[in-house]
Amino acid sequence: MGPGPITVDPRVLAAMSTQLVGQYDPVMTGWMNETMALYREVFRTDNRQTFLVDGTSRAGIEAALVSLVKPGQRVLVPVFGRFGHLLREIAERCGAEVHVREVPWGEVFTPEQIEDAVREVRPAVVAMVQGDTSTTMNQPLEGIGEVCHRHGALLYVDCTASIAGNTFEVDAWGVDAATAGLQKCLGGPSGSSPITLSPAAVAVIDGRRAIEAGLRPDPDADEDEADLPDRIRSNYFDLAMVMDYWSEKRLNHHTEAATMLYCARECARLLLEEGVDVAVERHRLHGAAMLAGVQALGLTVFGDVAHKMNNVVAVRIPEGIDGEAVRSILLHEWNIEIGTSFGPLAGKVWRIGTMGYNARRDAVLVTLAALESVLRQFGVAVEPGGGVTAAQEVYR
Amino acid sequence: MGPGPITVDPRVLAAMSTQLVGQYDPVMTGWMNETMALYREVFRTDNRQTFLVDGTSRAGIEAALVSLVKPGQRVLVPVFGRFGHLLREIAERCGAEVHVREVPWGEVFTPEQIEDAVREVRPAVVAMVQGDTSTTMNQPLEGIGEVCHRHGALLYVDCTASIAGNTFEVDAWGVDAATAGLQKCLGGPSGSSPITLSPAAVAVIDGRRAIEAGLRPDPDADEDEADLPDRIRSNYFDLAMVMDYWSEKRLNHHTEAATMLYCARECARLLLEEGVDVAVERHRLHGAAMLAGVQALGLTVFGDVAHKMNNVVAVRIPEGIDGEAVRSILLHEWNIEIGTSFGPLAGKVWRIGTMGYNARRDAVLVTLAALESVLRQFGVAVEPGGGVTAAQEVYR
Structure with missing residues (x-):
C-alpha cells in the first residue's frame, strides 16, 4: 500500500x-x-x-x-x-x-x-x-x-x-x-x-x-x-x-x-476492459475512502488536498512518533508496506497508496485497521474503529 | 533455434x-x-x-x-x-x-x-x-x-x-x-x-x-x-x-x-547449479553436433570455424535459394525459428543457435531433420538423414 x-x-x-x-x-x-x-x-x-x-x-x-x-x-x-x-x-x-x-x-x-x-x-x-x-x-x-x-x-x-x-x-x-x-x-x-x-x-x-x-x-x-x-x-x-x-x-x-x-x-x-473512466473513478473512490480514514484517525494530510492525486495520500507523521518504526511494524507484523518520501519530506510524512490492484475496498479497510492498531501501540490517541468507519461511510 | x-x-x-x-x-x-x-x-x-x-x-x-x-x-x-x-x-x-x-x-x-x-x-x-x-x-x-x-x-x-x-x-x-x-x-x-x-x-x-x-x-x-x-x-x-x-x-x-x-x-x-564449466561444455557439445550436421547437409559454414562461438553457427545460403522463404517454412510449418544476419551478411547466411535452454540434443536433431526436409523441398541435393547422422556421431 x-x-x-x-x-x-x-x-x-x-x-x-x-x-x-x-x-x-x-x-x-x-x-x-x-x-x-x-x-x-x-x-x-x-x-x-x-x-x-x-x-x-x-x-x-x-x-x-x-x-x-x-x-x-x-x-x-x-x-x-x-x-x-x-x-x-x-x-x-x-x-x-x-x-x-x-x-x-x-x-x-x-x-x-x-x-x-x-x-x-x-x-x-x-x-x-x-x-x-x-x-x-x-x-x-x-x-x-x-x-x-x-x-x-x-x-x-x-x-x-x-x-x-x-x-x-x-x-x-x-x-x-x-x-x-x-x-x-x-x-x-x-x-x-x-x-x-x-x-x-x-x-x-x-x-x-x-x-x-x-x-x-x-x-x-x-x-x-x-x-x-x-x-x-x-x-x-x-x-x-x-x-x-x-x-x-x-x-x-x-x-x-x-x-x-x-x-x-x-x-x-x-x-x-474495465474502461479508463471507470478505473479513474475506482481510484477516486478508494482514494477518498483512504483520505477520510486517515483523517478520522486524527492524522494531518500533507499538501493541497484539492489537488491531490486520487491514488496516494501523504500524512504527516505525528510529533514524537518514529515513522520508520511504525512502517517496520506494519511490514513485519501486518505484511503491509507504506512509504515515506524524499528530500525535504524524508521522514516527515508517510505515503499511502490505493492504486492499481490495490485500489480495492478490502485493502483500504485492512490498512486502516492495521494503522490504527500500530498508532495505538505507539501511544497515539485514536478513536477505536474510527478510520475504518469513516472509510465505510465513503463507500456507503 | x-x-x-x-x-x-x-x-x-x-x-x-x-x-x-x-x-x-x-x-x-x-x-x-x-x-x-x-x-x-x-x-x-x-x-x-x-x-x-x-x-x-x-x-x-x-x-x-x-x-x-x-x-x-x-x-x-x-x-x-x-x-x-x-x-x-x-x-x-x-x-x-x-x-x-x-x-x-x-x-x-x-x-x-x-x-x-x-x-x-x-x-x-x-x-x-x-x-x-x-x-x-x-x-x-x-x-x-x-x-x-x-x-x-x-x-x-x-x-x-x-x-x-x-x-x-x-x-x-x-x-x-x-x-x-x-x-x-x-x-x-x-x-x-x-x-x-x-x-x-x-x-x-x-x-x-x-x-x-x-x-x-x-x-x-x-x-x-x-x-x-x-x-x-x-x-x-x-x-x-x-x-x-x-x-x-x-x-x-x-x-x-x-x-x-x-x-x-x-x-x-x-x-x-549446473556449473559454469559444465554449461560451457554442454554448449560446446551441441554446437559441435549442429556444426557437423549442417556440414553433412552440404552447407558451407561462414567464417573462421576455429574461432566460432560454441552456441551459434552461420551457414551460407546455397546459391539460388531464397533464404527468407526457407526461414518462413521452417517457422510456419515446423515451428522452428532460425536467423539471418545484418549489414553485409544480410540475406547471405542463416544463423542457427544452440544456446541456453535450446542447447539440447532433441532440439539439434529436430532442427537438422527439418532443415533437410525444407532444403530438399527447395531442390537442394541433400543426403537423406545425413545431418542427423553426423550430429548423432558427435554425441556418440
Missing part, C-alpha cells in the same frame, strides 16, 4: 510467464502492433508513434528528453516535487539550458504562472510531471499544451504516477510527448515505459535521424558525425531508431524485452 | 510470475544482494560492483561506456562484426574520440594487432565484444587486459552473446567492465543487463559522482554543473548512482524492475 511499485494484478503475473517467440516472429510483431493500439487508448491519443521504451519509467523520461532536446536549447521545468527536480536534472544532462520555476512542495502551478514562465523563457520544450508522488500533487494540465504551442514550445509530461488513476488526455490537452510506467495505477511491475509522441514531436526527432553503422550495407561508408551536428546523444534512447524498430521497417535496434511487452500489453488490456 | 532471443527455461518463466514486494522490502534488498553474489560467480570475479542495469543488453553497453568515458577521451574499438560497430557508435554518442581497427567479418584479432593499436591510439578505454553474433566469431581475450593495463587503458567487454556458452573470465583476463544480457546462453528473456566493474573502473566512475537535486535535503542548494565538468551525460545510465542504489545506502534511483531481477536471479541460479 505504498506509493508504488504495488502488488501486481494476478493476470499480469500470469502473462509474464508466457514463453518467448522470436524477435521478428509474426506473433511477436503482431503483439507489438497490438500494444501500440492499446496504449493509444490508454493515453487517449491518435498518435501513431505510441510504443514502449525498454526500461523503467525513468528510462522513458530520458528517452523523450534526449531525443527531443538538442544541446543548448532552452527547457522550462516547472517543479513542484522530487520528480520535477528529476526532469530538470535529466534535461541538464542532455545539455539543455534548463530554466526552473518552483512552487512549494504540496502546491501546484496555476496556468497563469506557467504561461508567464513560458513567455519569459521561450523554451523549446516545457517538461513537467502530472502527478508528483513525492508530494502526491496532481498538476492540472488542461490548456497547458495550447499555451506551449502558442509560444512555439513542445509540451512533455511524465504521467507515470498518475495515469489510469487520474484523467490524462494526450490529444485533448495538446501533450506532445508523454511517458509512463506500469508500477502505479496500471497494476504491473517496473521495467517498461509506455510513450506517445505527437506528429510535431516526431518531426523534431526525425530531423535528428541516423542509421547505425552495423546495419548499413557498407558499414565503413560513414555517416560522419560532422554531418550530424544534432545527433541524439544516446543510442539506446534514440527514439528515431526505436520508432524504426516499431515500424513496418522493423529495423533492428535493441532486442525487445518480450516479457515486459507481454506485461505492458496485459496491463493495458485490463485497463481497457 | 535462432541467434537469440531463444526459448526461455521453464524455471525462469515461473520465476517471473512471482508477486512483487516493495522496493526496499528486506526480501527485495536481500534478493538484490543475492543477485550480486550470483553474478560474481557467473562473471568469475570478486568485483564487489556486480549488479543489473534495467534494460536490454544494449542498455548495459551504454551504461558502461557513458559512465567510463569522458567526452573527448580516446576509445579504441576493435571491430569484427555488427556489434563492434555498435560499440563504436555508442562511444561516439558519449562524445569520445573513437578509433576503430577492423578485421574482415568472419575473422578475429590477434593479441599483437590489439597491442599495436593500443600503442598507437593510447586510449582511455578499449571496448570490444567477445562474441559477435553477427559473424558468430569469438574473440580470444586472454592477455588483452594485461595489454590494456600496461598502456594505461581500461578494458570493457560486451559478452552478451558468449557468456555461459563460452569461457569468460573477468578477473583472470583483467577485464575492467563487462556487460551481458539474459537472452542468449543464460536462458532468459531480454530486458536485464548484468554488469561487473573492477575497482579501477569504479574509481573512474566515482570521480564523476553527483547526487540528484530531488534527493538532497535542500534541492535548491545546487551542485552546480560548473563544479561538475565530468558529470556523466546520462541520469538513467549513471552507474555511480546505480551503485548507490545497489549499496547499503539504497539511495533511490530508478525503481528496480523487480520481475526482471527475479528472472536474472533464476538464470544465474540455473547456471550455477
Whole structure:
C-alpha cells in the first residue's frame, strides 16, 4: 500500500510467464502492433508513434528528453516535487539550458504562472510531471499544451504516477510527448515505459535521424558525425531508431524485452476492459475512502488536498512518533508496506497508496485497521474503529 | 533455434510470475544482494560492483561506456562484426574520440594487432565484444587486459552473446567492465543487463559522482554543473548512482524492475547449479553436433570455424535459394525459428543457435531433420538423414 511499485494484478503475473517467440516472429510483431493500439487508448491519443521504451519509467523520461532536446536549447521545468527536480536534472544532462520555476512542495502551478514562465523563457520544450508522488500533487494540465504551442514550445509530461488513476488526455490537452510506467495505477511491475509522441514531436526527432553503422550495407561508408551536428546523444534512447524498430521497417535496434511487452500489453488490456473512466473513478473512490480514514484517525494530510492525486495520500507523521518504526511494524507484523518520501519530506510524512490492484475496498479497510492498531501501540490517541468507519461511510 | 532471443527455461518463466514486494522490502534488498553474489560467480570475479542495469543488453553497453568515458577521451574499438560497430557508435554518442581497427567479418584479432593499436591510439578505454553474433566469431581475450593495463587503458567487454556458452573470465583476463544480457546462453528473456566493474573502473566512475537535486535535503542548494565538468551525460545510465542504489545506502534511483531481477536471479541460479564449466561444455557439445550436421547437409559454414562461438553457427545460403522463404517454412510449418544476419551478411547466411535452454540434443536433431526436409523441398541435393547422422556421431 505504498506509493508504488504495488502488488501486481494476478493476470499480469500470469502473462509474464508466457514463453518467448522470436524477435521478428509474426506473433511477436503482431503483439507489438497490438500494444501500440492499446496504449493509444490508454493515453487517449491518435498518435501513431505510441510504443514502449525498454526500461523503467525513468528510462522513458530520458528517452523523450534526449531525443527531443538538442544541446543548448532552452527547457522550462516547472517543479513542484522530487520528480520535477528529476526532469530538470535529466534535461541538464542532455545539455539543455534548463530554466526552473518552483512552487512549494504540496502546491501546484496555476496556468497563469506557467504561461508567464513560458513567455519569459521561450523554451523549446516545457517538461513537467502530472502527478508528483513525492508530494502526491496532481498538476492540472488542461490548456497547458495550447499555451506551449502558442509560444512555439513542445509540451512533455511524465504521467507515470498518475495515469489510469487520474484523467490524462494526450490529444485533448495538446501533450506532445508523454511517458509512463506500469508500477502505479496500471497494476504491473517496473521495467517498461509506455510513450506517445505527437506528429510535431516526431518531426523534431526525425530531423535528428541516423542509421547505425552495423546495419548499413557498407558499414565503413560513414555517416560522419560532422554531418550530424544534432545527433541524439544516446543510442539506446534514440527514439528515431526505436520508432524504426516499431515500424513496418522493423529495423533492428535493441532486442525487445518480450516479457515486459507481454506485461505492458496485459496491463493495458485490463485497463481497457474495465474502461479508463471507470478505473479513474475506482481510484477516486478508494482514494477518498483512504483520505477520510486517515483523517478520522486524527492524522494531518500533507499538501493541497484539492489537488491531490486520487491514488496516494501523504500524512504527516505525528510529533514524537518514529515513522520508520511504525512502517517496520506494519511490514513485519501486518505484511503491509507504506512509504515515506524524499528530500525535504524524508521522514516527515508517510505515503499511502490505493492504486492499481490495490485500489480495492478490502485493502483500504485492512490498512486502516492495521494503522490504527500500530498508532495505538505507539501511544497515539485514536478513536477505536474510527478510520475504518469513516472509510465505510465513503463507500456507503 | 535462432541467434537469440531463444526459448526461455521453464524455471525462469515461473520465476517471473512471482508477486512483487516493495522496493526496499528486506526480501527485495536481500534478493538484490543475492543477485550480486550470483553474478560474481557467473562473471568469475570478486568485483564487489556486480549488479543489473534495467534494460536490454544494449542498455548495459551504454551504461558502461557513458559512465567510463569522458567526452573527448580516446576509445579504441576493435571491430569484427555488427556489434563492434555498435560499440563504436555508442562511444561516439558519449562524445569520445573513437578509433576503430577492423578485421574482415568472419575473422578475429590477434593479441599483437590489439597491442599495436593500443600503442598507437593510447586510449582511455578499449571496448570490444567477445562474441559477435553477427559473424558468430569469438574473440580470444586472454592477455588483452594485461595489454590494456600496461598502456594505461581500461578494458570493457560486451559478452552478451558468449557468456555461459563460452569461457569468460573477468578477473583472470583483467577485464575492467563487462556487460551481458539474459537472452542468449543464460536462458532468459531480454530486458536485464548484468554488469561487473573492477575497482579501477569504479574509481573512474566515482570521480564523476553527483547526487540528484530531488534527493538532497535542500534541492535548491545546487551542485552546480560548473563544479561538475565530468558529470556523466546520462541520469538513467549513471552507474555511480546505480551503485548507490545497489549499496547499503539504497539511495533511490530508478525503481528496480523487480520481475526482471527475479528472472536474472533464476538464470544465474540455473547456471550455477549446473556449473559454469559444465554449461560451457554442454554448449560446446551441441554446437559441435549442429556444426557437423549442417556440414553433412552440404552447407558451407561462414567464417573462421576455429574461432566460432560454441552456441551459434552461420551457414551460407546455397546459391539460388531464397533464404527468407526457407526461414518462413521452417517457422510456419515446423515451428522452428532460425536467423539471418545484418549489414553485409544480410540475406547471405542463416544463423542457427544452440544456446541456453535450446542447447539440447532433441532440439539439434529436430532442427537438422527439418532443415533437410525444407532444403530438399527447395531442390537442394541433400543426403537423406545425413545431418542427423553426423550430429548423432558427435554425441556418440
